[in-house]
Amino acid sequence: MTHQPGPATPADFTVDTDAVLARLTAYRGHDAPTHGGRVLSYVYDSGLAALDELAARAAREVQAVNGLDPTTFPSVALMEGDLVAFGRCILHGPDAVGSVTSGGTESCLLAVKAARDTWRERHPGSTARPRIVLPQTAHAAFHKAAHYLDLDVDVFPVDPTTGTLPAGDLTRRLDEATALVVVSAPAYPHGVVDPVADVAGAAQEAGVPCHVDACVGGLVLPFWEAAGGGPVPPWDFRVPGVSSISADLHKYGYAPKGSSLLLFADRGLDRARYFALTGWPGYPVVNPTVLGSRSATSLAAAWAVTTALGEQGYVALTRRLVAATAAVRACVDGIVGLRVLGDPVGSLVAVVADEDVPEAEQVDPHLWAGAVQRRGFVLQGQPALTQSDGTGIPRSTHLTVTPVTAGLIDELTEALAGGAEDVRGQAGAGSGGGPDAAGGGVVGSAGLPDPAELARAAREDGELDLTAVLALIETLPREVSARMLVDFMAEFTEPRVESP
Numbered sequence: 100m101t102h103q104p105g106p107a108t109p110a111d112f113t114v115d116t117d118a119v120l121a122r123l124t125a126y127r128g129h130d131a132p133t134h135g136g137r138v139l140s141y142v143y144d145s146g147l148a149a150l151d152e153l154a155a156r157a158a159r160e161v162q163a164v165n166g167l168d169p170t171t172f173p174s175v176a177l178m179e180g181d182l183v184a185f186g187r188c189i190l191h192g193p194d195a196v197g198s199v200t201s202g203g204t205e206s207c208l209l210a211v212k213a214a215r216d217t218w219r220e221r222h223p224g225s226t227a228r229p230r231i232v233l234p235q236t237a238h239a240a241f242h243k244a245a246h247y248l249d250l251d252v253d254v255f256p257v258d259p260t261t262g263t264l265p266a267g268d269l270t271r272r273l274d275e276a277t278a279l280v281v282v283s284a285p286a287y288p289h290g291v292v293d294p295v296a297d298v299a300g301a302a303q304e305a306g307v308p309c310h311v312d313a314c315v316g317g318l319v320l321p322f323w324e325a326a327g328g329g330p331v332p333p334w335d336f337r338v339p340g341v342s343s344i345s346a347d348l349h350k351y352g353y354a355p356k357g358s359s360l361l362l363f364a365d366r367g368l369d370r371a372r373y374f375a376l377t378g379w380p381g382y383p384v385v386n387p388t389v390l391g392s393r394s395a396t397s398l399a400a401a402w403a404v405t406t407a408l409g410e411q412g413y414v415a416l417t418r419r420l421v422a423a424t425a426a427v428r429a430c431v432d433g434i435v436g437l438r439v440l441g442d443p444v445g446s447l448v449a450v451v452a453d454e455d456v457p458e459a460e461q462v463d464p465h466l467w468a469g470a471v472q473r474r475g476f477v478l479q480g481q482p483a484l485t486q487s488d489g490t491g492i493p494r495s496t497h498l499t500v501t502p503v504t505a506g507l508i509d510e511l512t513e514a515l516a517g518g519a520e521d522v523r524g525q526a527g528a529g530s531g532g533g534p535d536a537a538g539g540g541v542v543g544s545a546g547l548p549d550p551a552e553l554a555r556a557a558r559e560d561g562e563l564d565l566t567a568v569l570a571l572i573e574t575l576p577r578e579v580s581a582r583m584l585v586d587f588m589a590e591f592t593e594p595r596v597e598s599p
């Protein structure tokens with residue numbers, strides 16, 4: 100590993116570091132705070148500044164490395180090997196094999212690709228269309244994978260009041276055409292853990308692989324009980340029939356964005372995630388993940404963070420999660436008009452209107468999120484959804500609790516309770532808040548909002564009226580709202596200056 104001193108800076112060009120970084124600082128001024136626990140989604144703040152600094156230094160150390168070829172850059176294989184070994188240990192799969200990917204979506208995509216290619220190999224010449232079977236609460240990444248990989252998706256309703264999956268309904272549907280069944284530990288929307296043992300057992304009998312999506316729980320649930328959080332239903336490689344698990348290092352692994360673990364119980368399935376090609380005139384290609392040339396920075400950062408924390412460190416951080424989540428749940432339980440949906444295991448909580456109290460005392464969860472935001476904490480609204488059996492998952496507000504939440508718990512619970520006071524009895528956008536609140540006030544006589552107009556407003560005020568957007572999603576056909584959001588995002592990200 101030699102760092103040759105580079106050539107002296109050419110005299111005809113100098114890098115104006117300060118000016119460029121000043122502009123970046125100005126851009127960053129528009130961002131939501133990534134640290135401090137005031138944003139309860141997207142960011143996972145350990146509260147340990149030294150850990151962030153370590154990650155940054157590790158990333159810098161490999162800045163110029165190309166992860167494409169671990170034979171040229173063996174540090175990539177060594178770091179990845181350490182992370183896979185760590186995954187084997189905490190997920191109880193002593194023989195599991197796999198990879199570090201760029202994130203949860205890529206891990207899920209590769210789990211689906213491996214299952215699809217294995218299915219094709221086992222069904223040569225079949226004219227059946229392979230499909231993947233999912234609970235309604237499975238992450239959008241699986242729909243995306245099916246879209247990219249041209250698979251059908253069979254979505255199963257969950258109990259709308261508890262978020263739990265009736266395993267029997269789903270397992271009866273496992274057949275020849277099923278390439279993969281997915282369960283979550285836990286599912287992102289409500290933090291509820293699917294009945295992994297029931298589904299995986301039935302899948303094994305049917306000869307169908309079973310992926311456990313532990314993208315968000317994979318570095319929480321292994322430590323939950325040791326951290327005082329109580330028992331966790333079986334969900335990892337100890338469960339017969341579990342064939343692969345995804346666990347994001349860039350969520351509760353506390354690594355910077357760009358890293359997730361994907362492990363397979365079975366070597367055959369693992370090999371099917373690769374793409375290899377020798378039939379072109381260039382270098383032989385062997386890609387274990389989606390990208391070709393790839394940065395090693397997030398791998399090194401994740402490796403450094405997990406190495407520094409080790410199991411003891413994760414247990415210590417999970418203790419803070421346990422305390423903070425219990426306090427949040429107790430707080431919501433004490434608020435008239437709101438309730439926690441189901442019985443989440445881990446540090447995610449979804450809050451819905453309590454329909455057991457008179458309407459005048461109910462709290463619309465999206466109006467509540469707005470009121471809580473005015474009191475200094477950003478929560479995440481989730482739209483209502485009508486399932487294929489006609490039942491409705493109610494609109495909710497999601498809280499991702501992180502270790503830093505523990506240090507802010509008095510302030511946060513005061514904001515949660517006060518926010519409910521502010522909006523109790525008020526009807527939410529789209530009326531009622533039920534899943535079938537079509538024709539509510541948002542679309543109204545004005546018709547569809549113009550996505551370009553929405554984007555302009557969001558860029559100018561730096562804020563988007565998410566409550567209105569969520570109500571629209573509940574009201575419009577899903578394909579229409581999805582297309583509208585594409586237009587919105589494309590407009591939002593268009594260049595803002597003539598030319599830099």
Ligand SMILES: *Cc1c(COP(=O)(O)O)cnc(C)c1O
Binds near residue numbers: 286
């Ligand atoms: C976050 C998440 C994903 C997708 O992960 P990204 O890292 O955002 O790509 C998949 N499944 C679950 C359960 C998640 O929480």
